[in-house]
Amino acid sequence: MSEGPLRHHSFPPSFSESSVQPGPRMESLPEAVLIRILASIPAVDLVLACRLVCCQWKNLVDGAALWILKCQQEGLTGAESQENAENWQNFYFLSKKRKNLIKNPCGEEDLQHWGEVENGGDGWKIEELPGDFGKEFPSEEVRKYFVTSYEWCRKAQVIDLRAEGYWEELMDTTQPKVVVKDWYAGRSDAGCLYELCVKLLSENEDVLAEYKSETIAIPQDNDANWTEISHTFSNYGPGVRFVRFEHGGQDTLFWKGWYGVRVTNSSVTVEP
Structure with a gap:
């Protein structure tokens, strides 16, 4: 049976096409x-x-x-x-991205993430704060520190900025500040030495900028207070892809054991 012609359906007046406005x-x-x-x-x-x-x-x-x-x-x-x-x-x-790019800055994971470790004397050791003849750290969140021995102890970390989310154009054009901080202290019954060296490196690990502290001498019978050292890199030019952080020290009395400089709460941040 054939179908009838299609009927034309019109909108009621209140819903006419002309009345529908986007x-x-x-x-x-x-x-x-x-x-x-x-x-x-x-x-x-x-x-x-x-x-x-x-x-x-x-x-x-x-x-x-x-x-x-x-x-x-x-x-x-x-x-x-x-x-x-x-x-x-x-x-x-x-x-939003600002964070400490140094991993294991306070020794909570022993020496994990620290490379190029030099273990002079009896080598690095991790101790609980405040330690013998020591002082509490200014922040309660820091509970441990690294301590050196009677010959030079050094350790380093290399930070891959791209892996941390800082893209090449940002580093080359904006050149955000790279802020480096470290904390060191002696024990009150022994003298010690401390050094910090930080380098900004290119893709091929060429040195594009460098900060090196003087060799800081802490005398015997010191107050054992914690001291912060810091440096800010800015206007360092294009090409920075890595940050190499190295610090270390030793005691000056050459006593067997761990009477050298104490370090903790190291940090590298990329800031506006």
């Missing part, structure tokens, strides 16, 4: 509103996806206002921030 489009929103919407999106998605949607979104993602808002929302514009930061997107990512 909702407001994203590009019609005021820029300030659009920035607030984009600021709720994860940063990686903003860079990898949102900035590819259209020219307007690209300009907003590449601009300062969006990243200033994200920094404010996530508490990244406190006393440590730079209100005149040239590139707020990089400031945001560097602030």
Whole structure:
């Protein structure tokens, strides 16, 4: 049986096609509103996806206002921030990624992650704070330290910046600060020596910048207080891919055992 002709269905007057209006489009929103919407999106998605949607979104993602808002929302514009930061997107990512790149800085894992170890005398030893003839560390979170012997003891770590998430363009163009810190102390009944040497290295491990402390001598009958030493690398030029951190020391009385310098809470951070 053949079907009848198709019937024409018309919308009732209240639902006619002419009365159906499209909702407001994203590009019609005021820029300030659009920035607030984009600021709720994860940063990686903003860079990898949102900035590819259209020219307007690209300009907003590449601009300062969006990243200033994200920094404010996530508490990244406190006393440590730079209100005149040239590139707020990089400031945001560097602030979020900031962490100590030195592994096992306090000896909680024995000598794990430390390479090129030189064990002069009786070699390195890990002890509990405060130790004999020692003082407590300024932070309660630090519970152990490394201690040297009667001949030079040295140990080092090499940090692969790309493996830690600091991409080449960032290191070559922005050249964020590389901040190095270390803590050292003697025991009050023995004198000792301490040295710190940090190098910024290229892909081929050429030295592009270097900081080397003087040989610091701590006399016998010292107060055993912990002392912080620090250095900040900046404007070091393109090509930095690795950071090599080395420290060490010995006692000056040549007593058998572990009467040399004590070190702990070493750190390397990449900062805006």
